[in-house]
Amino acid sequence: xxxxxxxxxxxxxxxxxxxxxxxxxxxxxxxxxxxxxxxxxxxxxxxxxxxxxxxxxxxxxxxxxxxxxxxxxxxxxxxxxxxxxxxxxxxxxxxxxxxxxxxxxxxxxxxxxxxxxx
Numbered sequence: 001x002x003x004x005x006x007x008x009x010x011x012x013x014x015x016x017x018x019x020x021x022x023x024x025x026x027x028x029x030x031x032x033x034x035x036x037x038x039x040x041x042x043x044x045x046x047x048x049x050x051x052x053x054x055x056x057x058x059x060x061x062x063x064x065x066x067x068x069x070x071x072x073x074x075x076x077x078x079x080x081x082x083x084x085x086x087x088x089x090x091x092x093x094x095x096x097x098x099x100x101x102x103x104x105x106x107x108x109x110x111x112x113x114x115x116x117x118x
Contacts, residue, residue, distance in 0.1 A: 014070060014071065014103075016041065016070065019068075019070055022107055030059070037058060037059045038057070039055065042055065055069070056070070060114070063114055063115025066113045067079045067080075075097075077092055080113035080114070
């Protein structure tokens with residue numbers, strides 16, 4: 001059995017299930033805020049995993065749209081756009097995750113960009 005530390009397994013690959021768990025932990029707050037979200041595991045058209053597996057969560061509120069994509073390598077991209085869009089560009093922030101704290105920090109940033117920050 002592999003030793004676990006925060007969101008990472010000993011072989012330093014992000015466990016994509018941890019994104020699902022982190023989203024589930026926030027789902028009550030998101031529901032109360034009227035957010036709509038979708039959790040996606042990215043696969044090839046034939047259903048197989050890619051060479052670099054990833055998962056993403058897409059969130060939409062009246063205030064904004066955001067998508068956080070995380071790869072097993074620990075890389076993460078957060079794309080976001082405030083609404084109503086006045087011709088603005090989609091902004092992208094890039095992260096290197098090294099712990100569950102980092103994953104939760106990305107989700108905190110996502111919430112901030114869609115108007116759910118505390």
